[in-house]
Amino acid sequence: MSWLLAAPILTPMTTAIVCLLVRRHARVERAVSVAGGGLLLAPCLMLLVAVWNGGPLAGQMGSWPAPYGITLVADLFSAVMVAIAGLTGFAVAVYGVADIDRERQRFGFHTLYHILLGGVCGAFLTGDLFNLYVWFEVMLIASFALITLGGERAQLDGAVKYAAINLVSTVLLLTAIGLTYGATGTLNMADLSVRVGAVENQGLVSVLAVLFLIALGIKAAVFPLFFWLPASYHTPPVAVTAILSALMTKVGVYALMRVFTLIFTDDVGFTHTLLLWVAALTMITGVLGAAAQTDVRRILSFHIVSQIGYMVLGLALYTPLAIAGAVFYLVHNILAKTSLFLVGGMMGRLGGCQELSRIGGFYQSAPLLAVIFLIAAFSLAGFPPLSGFWAKFILVKASLDLEHYVIAAVALGVGLMTIYSMTKIWILGFWKPAPGGSDTAPVPAPSPGETTLRLAPAAALTALTVVLGVSPEPFLEVATRAAAELFEPRAYVEAVLGERP
Amino acid sequence: METMLAVLVGWLVAAAVYLMLSRSLVRYLFGLVLISNAANLAVFASGRLSTSAPALVQPGQLAPAADVANALPQALILTAIVIGFGLLAFAFVLAFRAREELGTVDTDAMRVAEPPALTPAAAVDREGRSAA
Numbered sequence: 001m002s003w004l005l006a007a008p009i010l011t012p013m014t015t016a017i018v019c020l021l022v023r024r025h026a027r028v029e030r031a032v033s034v035a036g037g038g039l040l041l042a043p044c045l046m047l048l049v050a051v052w053n054g055g056p057l058a059g060q061m062g063s064w065p066a067p068y069g070i071t072l073v074a075d076l077f078s079a080v081m082v083a084i085a086g087l088t089g090f091a092v093a094v095y096g097v098a099d100i101d102r103e104r105q106r107f108g109f110h111t112l113y114h115i116l117l118g119g120v121c122g123a124f125l126t127g128d129l130f131n132l133y134v135w136f137e138v139m140l141i142a143s144f145a146l147i148t149l150g151g152e153r154a155q156l157d158g159a160v161k162y163a164a165i166n167l168v169s170t171v172l173l174l175t176a177i178g179l180t181y182g183a184t185g186t187l188n189m190a191d192l193s194v195r196v197g198a199v200e201n202q203g204l205v206s207v208l209a210v211l212f213l214i215a216l217g218i219k220a221a222v223f224p225l226f227f228w229l230p231a232s233y234h235t236p237p238v239a240v241t242a243i244l245s246a247l248m249t250k251v252g253v254y255a256l257m258r259v260f261t262l263i264f265t266d267d268v269g270f271t272h273t274l275l276l277w278v279a280a281l282t283m284i285t286g287v288l289g290a291a292a293q294t295d296v297r298r299i300l301s302f303h304i305v306s307q308i309g310y311m312v313l314g315l316a317l318y319t320p321l322a323i324a325g326a327v328f329y330l331v332h333n334i335l336a337k338t339s340l341f342l343v344g345g346m347m348g349r350l351g352g353c354q355e356l357s358r359i360g361g362f363y364q365s366a367p368l369l370a371v372i373f374l375i376a377a378f379s380l381a382g383f384p385p386l387s388g389f390w391a392k393f394i395l396v397k398a399s400l401d402l403e404h405y406v407i408a409a410v411a412l413g414v415g416l417m418t419i420y421s422m423t424k425i426w427i428l429g430f431w432k433p434a435p436g437g438s439d440t441a442p443v444p445a446p447s448p449g450e451t452t453l454r455l456a457p458a459a460a461l462t463a464l465t466v467v468l469g470v471s472p473e474p475f476l477e478v479a480t481r482a483a484a485e486l487f488e489p490r491a492y493v494e495a496v497l498g499e500r501p
Numbered sequence: 502m503e504t505m506l507a508v509l510v511g512w513l514v515a516a517a518v519y520l521m522l523s524r525s526l527v528r529y530l531f532g533l534v535l536i537s538n539a540a541n542l543a544v545f546a547s548g549r550l551s552t553s554a555p556a557l558v559q560p561g562q563l564a565p566a567a568d569v570a571n572a573l574p575q576a577l578i579l580t581a582i583v584i585g586f587g588l589l590a591f592a593f594v595l596a597f598r599a600r601e602e603l604g605t606v607d608t609d610a611m612r613v614a615e616p617p618a619l620t621p622a623a624a625v626d627r628e629g630r631s632a633a
Contacts, residue, residue: 130577137584144591148598156599157614160526163592164608167533168521170588174581175540181574182547235614 004050005059005072005125007043008082012036012118019110026105030097033110037093040117044086051079052478056485056495058127066496067188071127075492076482077327081124081254084331088246088338089117091457095342096239098453104149104237112149113243116142120247124254127496129177129187132255136173136219140166143248146240147232158232165228169218176211183208190496193262193489202266209264209271216259220252222312223281226305230289233304234297238345241297245304246338250330253311257326260315261486268318275316280410283309287417296344296354296429299421300337303380306414307333310395313411317398324483325394328476332379332387335465339376342458343369347429349454352443356425361434368455370430372462377422379465382415387468390476502550506542513539526596526606533592537585541578548574
């Protein structure tokens with residue numbers, strides 16, 4: 001059992017406990033939270049290096065051999081996701097120090113935040129379906145508490161819708177897992193990938209695939225199951241929105257990619273065609289929803305939905321290139337989107353709200369913020385030479401290779417619509433002079449320390465998208481290899497179950 | 502036996518869906534209680550229903566002597582019940598707090614987070630104010 005596999009789960013859990021122990025000392029708790037976020041980054045990156053050099057790593061909990069025990073396993077895709085989770089987890093923890101008020105901290109923001117990170121890492125690393133369900137619940141309960149923390153009217157309203165739909169998805173996921181066990185007699189994902197093909201009643205396997213698609217689709221916020229996301233994500237403080245948008249829905253996408261590359265691959269003509277429709281409609285509805293909004297955070301929330309479509313598109317096309325595109329897109333999107341949410345939060349802090357008709361003039365009053373926004377927004381929209389360009393380029397190329405011209409056109413059109421929304425924020429939020437009406441209460445200017453805490457994480461994440469865009473070659477290699485492992489999961493299965501004759 | 506259990510699960514799900522389609526949050530939550538129990542029963546059935554012995558190994562032996570029931574689905578259900586109970590407790594408190602703050606349990610009337618679109622007159626009024 002390699003400690004490296006358990007460390008990304010144990011570190012945030014330990015941090016959560018220490019935060020709880022020092023909760024009477026606000027400054028100490030904040031320091032512990034940031035330090036814990038930084039500490040998490042170390043095992044995450046070490047795991048990535050280890051998996052890159054040595055292939056998939058697997059460990060059995062309590063030394064019960066697979067498929068009987070609970071397996072932790074990291075292939076390159078898992079390792080990349082864990083690394084990016086550690087990175088954004090650290091960045092948002094720093095931002096949270098400035099963004100979270102005393103009251104919310106007293107009710108346990110930092111503890112819940114690290115439990116959420118632990119749940120996310122657990123979901124990325126587990127090799128067992130039921131264990132995946134449990135990690136989803138760990139994340140879910142932490143996110144419920146984070147979304148309601150503070151108890152404002154809008155938050156409770158959003159949380160009701162968030163909780164209601166996610167609880168249904170929980171029940172569906174449990175049912176799907178139970179029926180999978182009934183059909184195959186195993187819940188170990190590597191074992192399942194071997195056994196699903198041998199099930200006599202292949203119709204039942206298709207039913208299971210669709211059940212998983214619906215249950216995980218709710219978590220990933222794909223069309224037509226995404227309505228909870230724009231209803232709730234704009235209500236809590238920005239630090240919460242940023243971490244939820246960066247990691248929660250992406251865990252859903254991760255699980256979809258895992259399940260539909262490892263387990264349900266026998267009837268690709270049916271399942272992946274379904275995914276293709278889902279991807280196209282998700283992209284379109286998300287971007288149209290964003291066009292109708294005038295609040296920065298609500299625009300960005302709808303864009304989460306539309307960008308989930310691109311990732312599902314990569315999975316649906318199901319070629320090594322397309323999956324590499326999806327992996328690239330996941331990483332690019334987590335970086336750019338988190339950065340945009342943090343910029344939006346700073347706009348809200350400076351202007352008193354994030355409603356575009358009531359703020360403005362940040363190009364003049366906060367030029368650094370404007371630069372960060374511009375880079376992150378262009379990256380999201382897919383301008384060369386930023387990371388979004390390469391992510392979209394690979395996906396469009398993959399669909400053209402398969403002669404899916406319509407979906408390629410949709411992907412490009414949605415990119416144009418993204419530019420429209422980003423330009424809207426740019427013109428109304430940055431260029432237009434601040435309205436200064438009677439209904440905007442004057443906001444006290446943030447201290448230099450607070451400005452640094454808020455801008456540094458956003459700037460760092462944006463800088464990473466630039467690096468990823470200017471020299472995509474090394475990361476493209478990682479994504480290609482991760483995709484190859486996903487597409488041909490022999491190494492993954494052997495790492496878990498041992499050498500097969 | 503399996504047929505009876507399947508019918509029971511079907512009825513539970515039907516009743517749960519009926520309740521969950523209601524606009525009242527409280528009815529929705531009762532529906533959720535029913536549907537999570539239906540899911541638990543479905544998991545239970547996946548271990549096959551039989552009248553065989555509990556999965557216990559006699560002292561001095563390495564494997565159970567006779568046919569034993571599959572204990573894994575029961576362990577899964579136990580976990581699911583615990584998780585489900587926690588989530589439900591949270592959901593009920595959330596509903597209570599929402600009733601206190603928003604003054605309603607009708608989910609259609611909860612429009613604080615997503616206020617209805619402005620009527621044209623109100624929009625003009627707002628534009629006028631922001632231009633002034």
